[in-house]
Amino acid sequence: MEREESLSTAPGARGEPVEIGVGMIGHGFIGRAHSIALRKLEWAATVPSLRPRLVAICGRDGAATESAARRFGYERASTDWRDLIADPAIGLVSNGGPNGLHAEPTIAAARAGKHVLCEKPLGRDADEAYEIWTAVARAGAVHMAGFNFRFFPAVALAQRLIADGALGEIRHFRARYLQSWLVDPAAPVTWRLDGAAAGSGALGDLGSHVVDLARHLVGEPAAVTARTATFVGERPGGHVDVDDAFAATVAFEQGAIGTLEGSRVAPGRKNQLAFEVNGTRGSLAFDQERMNELQVHLPEAPEAGEHGSAAPAGMAAAGFRRVLVSEQHHPFLAQSWPAGHTIGWEDSFVFEFEHLLRAIGDGTQVGPLGADFEDGYRCAEVCDAIARAARTGTEQQISYRDLDDHT
Ligand SMILES: NC(=O)c1ccc[n+]([C@@H]2O[C@H](COP(=O)([O-])OP(=O)(O)OC[C@H]3O[C@@H](n4cnc5c(N)ncnc54)[C@H](O)[C@@H]3O)[C@@H](O)[C@H]2O)c1
The missing domain is CATH 3.40.50.720 (NAD(P)-binding Rossmann-like Domain)
Structure with a gap:
């Protein structure tokens, strides 16, 4: 001790x-x-x-x-x-x-x-x-x-639907996290572009979020293939030795396949994290630009029509429908505002800290809802495997160390 x-x-x-x-x-x-x-x-x-x-x-x-x-x-x-x-x-x-x-x-x-x-x-x-x-x-x-994305009510609802089996067996997870602050080649070097200070570029910064969501929603990645790119190698203030963007394919341990992507050079995308999950019975999609909404396609779920009657046959199967995730029974919102009063990005940190303080004060667990340091470590193994796959041009199997491993 x-x-x-x-x-x-x-x-x-x-x-x-x-x-x-x-x-x-x-x-x-x-x-x-x-x-x-x-x-x-x-x-x-x-x-x-x-x-x-x-x-x-x-x-x-x-x-x-x-x-x-x-x-x-x-x-x-x-x-x-x-x-x-x-x-x-x-x-x-x-x-x-x-x-x-x-x-x-x-x-x-x-x-x-x-x-x-x-x-x-x-x-x-x-x-x-x-x-x-x-x-x-x-x-x-x-x-x-x-x-903190785990603490977006729409993401927590997605996690609950997947864990409850509403989507059936998960076949696909695809996610992207896109920003545009490095589109301008005159944007200067900061610690985020310095490998010694940051570790990696878009991969660790943005990719860690989508990898964490992939793990949280679908399970452990088992293997990856990938590419990374640095489009502007010299900027005011020095050399850039990290990636501007990455794209990876993922095979999950439970059988699903997916794609993960991150970029800091995507014009028009200031901060878009979006994902879609497809299962054997339904799908869902999330876009943080519309963070109070979850898009769902659950054709077998009974749908209420305008007067409470079931939707006409065939209607339920058409496209995705928008669920406004603002009811007080939705995850975290009992502590927030009455139904329909939407929240913002910074509220995810309120929910995150509240969850942590309950874990410290009441002895509840950080996981599986929140990410603990084992999650942080496992996420880093996936990011390292993506970097290795890009460097070698070969598929990389991922293995995870236990607390007691000394490697
Ligand atoms: N969860 C998210 O969505 C999210 C969003 C942004 C940043 N982050 C993470 O937060 C961390 C910080 O990012 P940021 O955007 O706030 O960076 P930043 O550059 O805006 O702030 C860094 C802070 O660290 C301080 N600092 C730097 N070196 C120090 C030293 N030696 N001793 C004491 N203080 C020092 C600086 O004074 C500054 O206040 C990063 O790890 C980043 O990945 C997470």
Whole structure:
């Protein structure tokens, strides 16, 4: 047992929530999303038994980090993540630093007795992700990987329909995650285009999300073939040594086949994650540009007509129908707004943190609904296999290590 201490999560007097101090690494894009989500949890309709207290935030630039601390309401700011690890008031560290800053602080936090959320991709490759998973699991921390798309109500409904067998046996899963911010060759190099800091390009950044959804919805990938491409190798600020785009075919362990694609050079697509699943009895489709909707084709399901009567024969089989996923019985929405009041991308982080705080405070499991670090590691094995398949031009079989493997 490498853990130094364990956090007390005993319920407060008269059952009020107990506070858990949060230390946030990073105040960039995702640090802001996490901070807003933690704040929103204070005002949610139902709160977990642990109430987040925003203790400290960390960033590289002192003035920018101070400013972020003031804006988001953190008590302290620091330019050294070790300050957060040493702080006894912090019981949960959320790591929203660049990919290369995931391993060391996350492992150190768990060994210091803190629970951890780490953004995707968990590591820059499968070896690093495996090291993070195993070290944190051995330290006894509750761990969650930042695959927030699992917490979109429409995605959770899709998962439920598939798991309940509504689609029958799954034959196909196809998914794409497309962005356009690198279409312009004058877009400068950032850490996301530097292999040492990021691990890979579109593959780890966008591909990790679609791989996680593939695993979450259909099961483990067993083999892949793939191509990657870097269309612009030199940009202002330096050389690009990661992929701009990838395309892969997947064979799943349970027999389905599918395609996965990611790109940062797709004009018109600012942030489109979309997937379609086809089974022997029906299909469903999701597009995050219309995140409150799930498209379903379930011809055997009884359909109510305008006056409550069954739909005329043949009507049910035609095309997909749009289900507005905003009813309070839909996943997560009991804590949100009355039926019909749609939600946005940032709400997925509210649901993600609520799920994590329940796991820490009430002893519920992060998985299978949320992604834990084993999921983060397995996702990285698939991404590594895609990179290997592209490099070698050959199909790659995927094997997964257990907690006790030492390779
Ligand atoms: N779940 C999602 O949908 C999603 C979306 C965006 C980003 N992410 C992930 O979040 C992570 C961060 O991405 P981002 O877009 O917020 O990046 P960003 O560049 O906007 O922010 C990075 C932050 O890390 C801080 N930082 C960098 N080096 C540091 C150091 N040595 N010590 C302390 N702080 C340091 C910076 O000051 C900055 O605040 C990445 O792993 C990324 O993949 C996830």
